Amino acid sequence: MNKLIVSISISLMIARLKQTLVAAIGVTFSITMFIALLSFMAGLNDLLDNLILNRTPHVRLYNEILPSKNQPVDIAKGTGSAYNFIRSIKPKNQPIEIRNSAAVIRALESDPRVLGVAPKTTVPVFYNVGMISLTGVVSGIDVDAETRLFTFSDYVVEGRPTDLKTVPNSIVLGIGAAEKMIAKIGDVVQVTNSTGQQFPLKVVGIFQSGIQDVDKVQSYASISTTQKLMGKSASYITDIQVKLHNLETAPKLAKEWSALFDVDAIDIQTANSQFETGSSVRTLISYAVGITLLIVAGFGIYNILNMMIYEKMDSIAILKATGFSGSDVNKVFIYIALSIGIFGGTLGLLCGLGGTYFISQIPFSTASLPTVKTYPVNYNPIFYVIGGVFSIVTTYLAGYFPSKKASKIDPVEIIRGK
Amino acid sequence: MTVKVLDSVDISVAKGEFVSVIGKSGCGKSTLLYILSTMDTDFEGTLRIDGNDMRNLKDKQLASVRNDKIGFVFQFHYLLNEFSVIRNVMLPGLKLGKLKESDLEQKAYEKLKILGIETEARKKPNQISGGQKQRVAIARALINDPLLIMGDEPTGNLDKMNGEIVFDIFQELAQVYNQSLLIVTHDIDFANRTHRTIEMEDGRVL
Ligand SMILES: Nc1ncnc2c1ncn2[C@@H]1O[C@H](COP(=O)(O)OP(=O)(O)OP(=O)(O)O)[C@@H](O)[C@H]1O
Ligand SMILES: [Mg+2]
Numbered sequence: 001m002n003k004l005i006v007s008i009s010i011s012l013m014i015a016r017l018k019q020t021l022v023a024a025i026g027v028t029f030s031i032t033m034f035i036a037l038l039s040f041m042a043g044l045n046d047l048l049d050n051l052i053l054n055r056t057p058h059v060r061l062y063n064e065i066l067p068s069k070n071q072p073v074d075i076a077k078g079t080g081s082a083y084n085f086i087r088s089i090k091p092k093n094q095p096i097e098i099r100n101s102a103a104v105i106r107a108l109e110s111d112p113r114v115l116g117v118a119p120k121t122t123v124p125v126f127y128n129v130g131m132i133s134l135t136g137v138v139s140g141i142d143v144d145a146e147t148r149l150f151t152f153s154d155y156v157v158e159g160r161p162t163d164l165k166t167v168p169n170s171i172v173l174g175i176g177a178a179e180k181m182i183a184k185i186g187d188v189v190q191v192t193n194s195t196g197q198q199f200p201l202k203v204v205g206i207f208q209s210g211i212q213d214v215d216k217v218q219s220y221a222s223i224s225t226t227q228k229l230m231g232k233s234a235s236y237i238t239d240i241q242v243k244l245h246n247l248e249t250a251p252k253l254a255k256e257w258s259a260l261f262d263v264d265a266i267d268i269q270t271a272n273s274q275f276e277t278g279s280s281v282r283t284l285i286s287y288a289v290g291i292t293l294l295i296v297a298g299f300g301i302y303n304i305l306n307m308m309i310y311e312k313m314d315s316i317a318i319l320k321a322t323g324f325s326g327s328d329v330n331k332v333f334i335y336i337a338l339s340i341g342i343f344g345g346t347l348g349l350l351c352g353l354g355g356t357y358f359i360s361q362i363p364f365s366t367a368s369l370p371t372v373k374t375y376p377v378n379y380n381p382i383f384y385v386i387g388g389v390f391s392i393v394t395t396y397l398a399g400y401f402p403s404k405k406a407s408k409i410d411p412v413e414i415i416r417g418k
Numbered sequence: 419m420t421v422k423v424l425d426s427v428d429i430s431v432a433k434g435e436f437v438s439v440i441g442k443s444g445c446g447k448s449t450l451l452y453i454l455s456t457m458d459t460d461f462e463g464t465l466r467i468d469g470n471d472m473r474n475l476k477d478k479q480l481a482s483v484r485n486d487k488i489g490f491v492f493q494f495h496y497l498l499n500e501f502s503v504i505r506n507v508m509l510p511g512l513k514l515g516k517l518k519e520s521d522l523e524q525k526a527y528e529k530l531k532i533l534g535i536e537t538e539a540r541k542k543p544n545q546i547s548g549g550q551k552q553r554v555a556i557a558r559a560l561i562n563d564p565l566l567i568m569g570d571e572p573t574g575n576l577d578k579m580n581g582e583i584v585f586d587i588f589q590e591l592a593q594v595y596n597q598s599l600l601i602v603t604h605d606i607d608f609a610n611r612t613h614r615t616i617e618m619e620d621g622r623v624l
Contacts, residue, residue: 004512011500318496321457322510322558323485325478412452415492 005328008319009335016308020340023304026297027344027395028351031387034290035352038383040359041286043376045279051210055150056268057118057241058250061257063098064264067091101237104261108242113249118145120239121226127219128190128198129181136177136217138191140226149243152220154371159185159205164222171225172205176216193229201225294390298398301340305333305402309409316406317414330407337399338392345391349384423449424461424621431566431600436592438609439602441618447602450618451568454600455488456480468565485514489559491569495551497543503554504530504539511561522561529557533587549580556587560597567591569601573608581605 013020067089074084098104101119108117121140126133143164146152153161156172164170171191173183183189188200201221209215221229227236242257244250250267258265269276309316316329360377423446431437439447452458453465456472459480465472467487472480484490497506507526511517517525530536533553538546543554552572559567569588573581585608591597592613601612609615617624 004509004515011498015500314496315498315500318498319509320481321455321484321490321492321496323481323483323513323562325481327478328481328513410457412458415452415494415496416448 002328002331005331006335009332009339012308012312012315012332013336013339016304016311019304019307020336023297023300024340024344024347026300027294027341027391028348030290030293030297031345031348031391032351032355033293034387034390035349035383036355036359037290038283038286039352039356039377039379040375041282042378042380042383043360045282046378047372047376049279052272053268055152055155055209056272057150058244058247058268059242059254059257059265060271061098061104061240061242061261061263061265062238063096065091065096096238097232097236098238098240098261098263101235101240104263105237105240107261108240108257113244113246113253115243115245116145116149118142118149118241118243119223119237120241121223121230121236122238123226123229124194125229126192127177127181128192133192134177134180134217136174136191136219138171138219138221138226138229140221140223142223146220149241155207155209156205157208159203161205163204164220164225167202167204169199169201169225169228170204170221171201172207172220173203174215174218175206175208176212177219178203178206180216191229193231195231197231199229290387291390294394297344298394301337301395301398302402304340305337305399306405308336309333309402309406313409313414316409317411320409320411321415326407329409330403333403333406334396334399337395337403341392341395345388345395348391349387352384352387353379420460422621424453427463427621427623429616429623431598433565433598434592434596436588436599436613437601437616438612438614439600439616439618440604440606440609443604445618446621447618448570451490451570451600451602455490455568456483485510486562487565489562489564489567491552491555491559491567491572493571493574495543495548495555497551497554497558499542499544501542502539503535503541503543503546506543506554507557507561510558514562516562526557526561529560530554532560532590533557534583549576549583552576552580552584553587556584560591566598566600569599569603571602571604573603573605581608585611 068091071086071089073086105117105119108114119142123138123140125136125138127136141152141164143152143161147161157175159172161172164172171189173181173189178184181189183203185203185205187203189203190198191201192198207215207218207220209218223237224234227234230236242253244253247268251269254265254267254270257263319329320326356377356379359375362375363373364375365373427450439450441447449458453461456465456467456475467483472483475483497503498509501509504523504526507529508519508522511522511526512519527536527539530539533556535546535550535553535557538550538554543551546554552575556567556572573584576584588599588601589611592599599612601608603609
């Protein structure tokens with residue numbers, strides 16, 4: 001950088017301090033909005049994703065009830081002159097339990113790629129409210145593993161989740177189901193299984209997932225309680241939920257385990273693809289708004305530079321007459337543009353940080369999100385990098401054409417014009 | 419559209435010579451100076467400065483020739499109001515970059531002294547008189563010790579007395595400092611007191 005050129009740029013800016021500041025504030029404002037908006041949107045995305053993703057296993061092993069994919073008739077077909085007309089094939093009566101589940105769990109737990117394993121047994125039931133039966137689902141879980149891997153205890157809004165282990169025949173009711181049954185902690189509720197058997201279960205907790213439809217049907221019990229509901233042995237497990245060290249490997253591992261253990265396996269990406277879409281659309285909108293603001297600020301800079309150049313025609317002419325080249329003059333105005341961008345941008349990044357902090361302090365409570373007390377934000381440094389780079393790039397582009405124009409000024413024309 | 423302003427002009431200025439150019443308005447005096455100063459490149463023929471051909475030089479090279487070898491004084495002073503008087507004088511020197519800033523400041527101060535306005539060094543150009551401004555412009559033209567100083571009616575905007583002062587300065591520069599000068603003027607008295615007068619008419623040298 002050339003000290004002389006810089007000093008000329010600075011004195012031109014000082015001579016037009018007010019306009020220069022207004023242009024810089026335009027950049028500051030847009031960068032502030034950009035950072036605050038993206039941080040808020042990303043926070044919101046994280047929140048919504050976590051609502052599902054944190055509680056979703058990375059890989060879930062289960063048995064799908066489906067007719068066999070390899071029907072005998074397909075194997076027999078060989079002549080080419082035959083056609084298979086058989087429709088409505090029924091699955092054969094196979095248990096939905098995972099065979100040899102204890103061994104599968106042990107194998108998974110010793111796998112270095114696995115963060116943790118939580119077995120689960122899901123039972124469809126009816127909650128009995130007087131004469132009325134409400135459909136429901138009781139999931140038998142290992143409370144400790146479920147809490148460690150899927151933050152289960154965060155969503156138990158009343159009672160102690162660990163009581164599921166210690167109190168026999170206990171249940172944690174979904175808040176919607178509890179309301180319908182008017183059940184409080186310590187009450188005993190009646191639950192009927194699919195074969196019509198009734199079981200009294202003691203309520204030890206109330207559960208709120210944030211998704212109302214889930215809270216109306218879902219309840220939790222210990223695995224052994226569920227097995228009792230089903231009338232099955234202690235090895236009866238319908239799902240094995242696996243959390244991995246690296247989320248990205250889920251699709252690969254799902255395939256691998258599906259083949260290895262001869263079960264169905266679904267990975268989190270396949271199970272929740274719609275959330276990714278929602279997040280990326282929200283992010284895209286934030287970027288579009290931020291960049292639009294920056295472009296508007298860019299026009300501000302373009303205007304101030306054009307005005308400066310118009311006002312300083314004489315100065316430019318004499319600089320050129322006394323030996324400054326076109327590229328020197330070009331640099332003078334590029335430096336002005338970049339100074340505005342760097343000053344305004346830096347201030348904008350700081351204000352953006354402040355604005356983000358401010359948003360994170362605004363109280364925000366909603367019944368469906370029990371763990372959230374204020375607006376969610378995300379202090380991702382990449383937003384600051386992008387904001388910084390964009391502020392410099394836009395101001396450079398805004399300065400490019402006026403500077404080029406200034407460098408092309410013909411001193412003879414100006415001097416003749418006097 | 420091209421207009422032929424000058425025709426068959428063949429002049430040279432020797433070292434230490436004080437030359438004046440006169441002629442009717444519109445005869446092409448300014449155009450000649452702009453060409454000689456390398457600012458106007460739309461001409462046919464040759465231009466040599468210090469023995470070097472100026473044709474085919476790039477914008478940057480021409481700028482550095484102007485910076486190093488030519489000092490220009492216009493009818494209007496063209497001082498930058500953002501800078502102090504002495505900083506205005508220093509600007510071409512800072513661009514040349516041969517001297518340290520402190521040495522250059524000393525030199526600028528000496529040039530201002532030759533022109534008798536060293537007391538105004540720290541003021542802004544808009545705080546001094548018109549005659550003083552023109553003298554600052556001359557100091558600026560002198561800062562890099564150019565081979566040739568050109569002036570396009572440098573006294574044109576000044577009253578008789580200030581014009582005299584400026585003329586005396588030019589004469590002193592030529593006699594005491596052996597400075598070459600090429601000055602366009604409408605003042606016949608002024609022209610008569612120079613070493614040589616070039617008279618022009620309709621783009622030709624008489
Ligand atoms: N941009 C231009 N386009 C067309 N013709 C021009 C242009 N500039 C100058 N001329 C012509 O060139 C001729 C010489 O102009 P120039 O400025 O050199 O005259 P001058 O001798 O300096 O006059 P004065 O004494 O009034 O300053 C004029 O007749 C003018 O018509
Ligand atoms: Mg003229």
